[in-house]
Amino acid sequence: MLSLSPRGTASEFWRYAAPLLALALTALITGAIFAFMGRPPLLTVTTFLVTPLLAPGGWEALLVKAAPLVLMAVGLSIAYRANVWNIGAEGQYTLGALAAGGLALALPDAPGWAIYPALMLAGLLGGVAYASLVAWLRTSFNANEILTSLMLAYVAQYLLVYLVTGPWRDPDGFGFPQTALFSDAASGPRLVEGSNLHLGLIIAPLIALAAWLVLNRSVLGFQFRVFGQAPRAARFAGFNENRLIWLAMAISGGLAGLAGMFEVTGTQGQLTINLGPGYGFTAIIVGFLGRLNPLGVVPAGLLLALTYLGGDAAQMNLGLSSAITGIFQGILLFCLLGSDVLITHRLRWRVRA
Helix, strand or coil, rough: CCCEEEECCCCCCHHHHHHHHHHHHHCCCCCCCCHHHHHHHHHHHHHHCCCCHHHCCCHHHHHHHHHHHHHHHHHHHHHCCCCCCCCCCCHHHHCCCHHHHHHHHHCCCCCCCHHHHHHHHHHHHHHHHHHHHHHHHHHHEEEEHHHHHHHHHHHHHHHHHHHHHHCCCCCCCCCCCEECCCHHHHHEEEEECCCCCCHHHHHHHHHHHHHHHHHHHHHHHHHHHHHHHHHHHHHHCCCHHHHHHHHHHHHHHHHHHHHHHHHHHHHHHHHCCCCCCCCHHHHHHHHHCCCCCCCHHHHHHHHHEEEHHHHHHHHHCCCCCCHHHHHHHHHHCCCCHHCCCHHHHHEEEEECC
16 A cells, blocks of 8 residues: 655655646546546647647737746745745735826826836835735734735725726726726827737736746845745744745735736736736646646646646637636646645555555
């Protein structure tokens, strides 16, 4: 029979091989689910993971969907490495979109050179402000940041619904829950004329690189890592716990808000009640799949972005429900958590006496 036995030290091999094993197991499990549903497993998995990349504009759509996931996951990786569990990136993403969208609606005639940097700053500060509320509750009242950040995400969603169906609704929008379109200047520059390839596609990997340098080459990054691995030792060394909590929440919230700004200005061009299909929660999976390493988050973000495109392809080509995306992501997360056991334990075959 198979059993688990503790390793003496953590396995560096499995630290990076576990995500690949989790992906392989996810493909097998989803294939089995498709077979149970009466669908050809190989065709369905291929439709889900390969077909979107072969379609016209597939790579463009992949990059556009990956950008907000990478930005949010980078911020979450920093927070989680510091043992600060921000689960509310979805709410901070929404507040960043609201802050940037509100400014774009208030200044429709502003020139691009002035309005676009202002929108980036507004999105960043919107996310920071909302995340700082979580940090304040944690440091002042010892409120669990997992619960407070998660609940505030739903508050942000209801605020969005109120604004786009009430005071910010487009009077010429035939009653649809949406705001007026932003100006061309507010939509920002395009990397390729006539495409949706916005500036965030360049900024996201640059921020990932900068975050990696901060975590691995700076005193602040060292403090984050020590506080995450050994909180008591960090306190004994004189690290300011409250300061690190505030900084971790501000960084993760600010990047989530910036992701919301890029999504609402660069892709949608207006505020609607649906800013994204749960990007803030998917970014949590991206962070863990990328080993909480800002550089590892980039390929992980591309993979999870592919699941959104794959869900659309499976829905159109095979008649499957759009819920298949969430099923795949959920199975991937469980397989990843299970595979991570191999980092600290090894499988052994024991013969019963």
